[in-house]
Amino acid sequence: xxxxxxxxxxxxxxxxxxxxxxxxxxxxxxxxxxxxxxxxxxxxxxxxxxxxxxxxxxxxxxxxxxxxxxxxxxxxxxxxxxxxxxxxxxxxxxxxxxxxxx
Amino acid sequence: xxxxxxxxxxxxxxxxxxxxxxxxxxxxxxxxxxxxxxxxxxxxxxxxxxxxxxxxxxxxxxxxxxxxxxxxxxxxxxxxxxxxxxxxxxxxxxxxxxxxxxxxxxxxxxxxxxxxxxxxxxxxxxxxxxxxxxxxxxxxxxxxxxxxxxxxxxxxxxxxxxxxxxxxxxxxxxxxxxxxxxxxxxxxxxxxxxxxxxxxxxxxxxxxxxxxxxxxxxxxxxxxxxxxxxxxxxxxxxxxxxxxxxxxxxxxxxxxxxxxxxxxxxxxxxxxxxxxxxxxxxxxxxxxxxxxxxxxxxxxxxxxxxxxxxxxxxxxxxxxxxxxxxxxxxxxxxxxxxxxxxxxxxxxxxxxxxxxxxxxxxxxxxxxxxxxxxxxxxxxxxxxxxxxxxxxxxxxxxxxxxxxxxxxxxxxxxxxxxxxxxxxxxxxxxxxxxxxxxxxxxxxxxxxxxxx
Numbered sequence: 001x002x003x004x005x006x007x008x009x010x011x012x013x014x015x016x017x018x019x020x021x022x023x024x025x026x027x028x029x030x031x032x033x034x035x036x037x038x039x040x041x042x043x044x045x046x047x048x049x050x051x052x053x054x055x056x057x058x059x060x061x062x063x064x065x066x067x068x069x070x071x072x073x074x075x076x077x078x079x080x081x082x083x084x085x086x087x088x089x090x091x092x093x094x095x096x097x098x099x100x101x102x
Numbered sequence: 103x104x105x106x107x108x109x110x111x112x113x114x115x116x117x118x119x120x121x122x123x124x125x126x127x128x129x130x131x132x133x134x135x136x137x138x139x140x141x142x143x144x145x146x147x148x149x150x151x152x153x154x155x156x157x158x159x160x161x162x163x164x165x166x167x168x169x170x171x172x173x174x175x176x177x178x179x180x181x182x183x184x185x186x187x188x189x190x191x192x193x194x195x196x197x198x199x200x201x202x203x204x205x206x207x208x209x210x211x212x213x214x215x216x217x218x219x220x221x222x223x224x225x226x227x228x229x230x231x232x233x234x235x236x237x238x239x240x241x242x243x244x245x246x247x248x249x250x251x252x253x254x255x256x257x258x259x260x261x262x263x264x265x266x267x268x269x270x271x272x273x274x275x276x277x278x279x280x281x282x283x284x285x286x287x288x289x290x291x292x293x294x295x296x297x298x299x300x301x302x303x304x305x306x307x308x309x310x311x312x313x314x315x316x317x318x319x320x321x322x323x324x325x326x327x328x329x330x331x332x333x334x335x336x337x338x339x340x341x342x343x344x345x346x347x348x349x350x351x352x353x354x355x356x357x358x359x360x361x362x363x364x365x366x367x368x369x370x371x372x373x374x375x376x377x378x379x380x381x382x383x384x385x386x387x388x389x390x391x392x393x394x395x396x397x398x399x400x401x402x403x404x405x406x407x408x409x410x411x412x413x414x415x416x417x418x419x420x421x422x423x424x425x426x427x428x429x430x431x432x433x434x435x436x437x438x439x440x441x442x443x444x445x446x447x448x449x450x451x452x453x454x455x456x457x458x459x460x461x462x463x464x465x466x467x468x469x470x471x472x473x474x475x476x477x478x479x480x481x482x483x484x485x486x487x488x489x490x491x492x493x494x495x496x497x498x499x500x501x502x503x504x505x506x507x508x509x510x511x512x513x514x515x516x517x518x519x520x521x522x523x524x525x526x527x528x529x530x531x532x533x534x535x536x537x538x539x540x541x542x543x544x545x546x547x548x549x550x551x552x553x554x
Binding site: 027028029031032034035042043044047058059060061 | 177178179194196198199200201221222
């Protein structure tokens with residue numbers, strides 16, 4: 001029984017290993033869960049706020065957890081070819097940081 | 103709307119708009135169809151990759167083999183999405199993030215396609231089908247954002263509308279130019295008709311476009327016919343007057359017979375009537391003589407006509423007056439062409455000068471003035487003239503001042519006729535220079551009298 005548990009754990013770990021990019025693959029599932037629970041805002045609202053702040057095309061979104069807070073990191077490519085990173089509090093939609101990626 | 107130009111423009115606008123609408127419907131429809139078909143075939147390919155990446159794990163749960171999907175399905179709200187619905191689990195592409203597509207489960211082998219609203223205001227084309235893999239039944243939906251396609255369609259519509267408008271404007275311009283050119287000959291004809299009215303030409307030029315040539319021919323034909331008819335009726339009147347001369351002189355002779363003289367009432371009556379007929383005939387004969395030559399023209403050139411007229415008068419009165427009492431006829435006229443009926447004016451001047459010559463001692467003076475539409479004529483002589491009383495009576499209609507001098511009264515009657523036709527004025531008074539009678543006539547031509 002204990003062995004089986006270890007095997008399952010190992011399998012899970014190995015699965016985790018294979019899914020290293022898969023870890024970030026999981027973030028949208030987590031985001032979906034958190035949104036359904038009402039803990040964070042829908043991404044659509046965050047992106048709207050980001051675009052209002054910095055017009056451009058969204059090229060990447062990440063949901064991170066820092067100090068117990070859910071943070072949305074939105075990468076935007078603007079018309080000047082600059083990539084901007086905007087950090088939002090996922091729960092309130094408040095802009096935390098706004099910086100150019102150099 | 104009685105303008106050929108406007109009718110052509112309306113026709114052109116209608117046909118161009120219709121043509122452009124048809125073309126737009128065809129092209130825009132084709133573009134949209136091709137675009138959707140292209141998107142659809144891509145969706146089918148993507149569905150194939152998703153299908154091949156799907157695996158059923160040992161627990162009988164559907165899983166996606168990682169790393170098999172293109173990155174476009176990973177970028178949130180990229181416009182490319184998929185969803186896999188099975189009985190116990192739903193898989194979403196990462197690009198959907200926390201959004202979802204409204205997809206109902208489809209039985210195996212059924213394929214559907216529809217449009218729906220996606221995240222971030224996107225319009226999606228959804229391609230979905232029911233499948234079975236490794237014993238698991240599931241529904242796969244793949245979707246792509248149609249916004250770029252729709253945007254380019256909108257852009258195309260604007261370009262097309264602009265192009266249509268430009269085409270329409272250019273075509274209208276070209277048509278305007280062509281119509282203007284096509285109608286230029288009509289302006290030329292109008293000019294010629296004016297010349298015709300002034301008597302400068304006898305008929306219209308037939309060197310015109312084929313479309314108007316029949317009209318011009320008809321007008322020429324009509325002109326010819328009218329001229330002939332006028333000439334014929336004048337000739338007929340003259341001929342009639344001539345033909346009546348014989349019977350009339352016979353009647354006069356009858357009146358001279360003893361048997362008739364025995365009845366003074368009858369004789370006087372007969373003489374009065376024959377005299378009246380005689381005078382009417384003289385009038386017609388004179389008219390025919392004065393008008394006889396020449397086509398009907400509405401152009402009176404004094405420098406051409408006056409010498410002939412004066413010559414005729416000189417000859418007419420030379421015999422009666424004898425060598426010791428020659429007649430001096432002076433005339434004065436501007437070197438222009440009056441737009442008046444030549445025959446009317448000749449009759450007018452001829453009669454007035456005939457009278458003047460009849461009464462003049464030595465001098466007759468005739469003066470013409472005015473412009474082409476207005477004619478002022480003064481004829482005066484150094485004869486005995488008329489008293490104010492006589493003048494007053496002369497001006498009254500139908501009164502003859504001297505019944506004994508045949509022709510005088512009638513001459514004035516003809517003059518009055520002509521003046522009345524033209525709505526002009528006739529004034530009789532004493533000549534200040536020659537002392538005799540002075541007759542002044544003012545005429546306006548019909549064009550000025552009429553609509554112009």
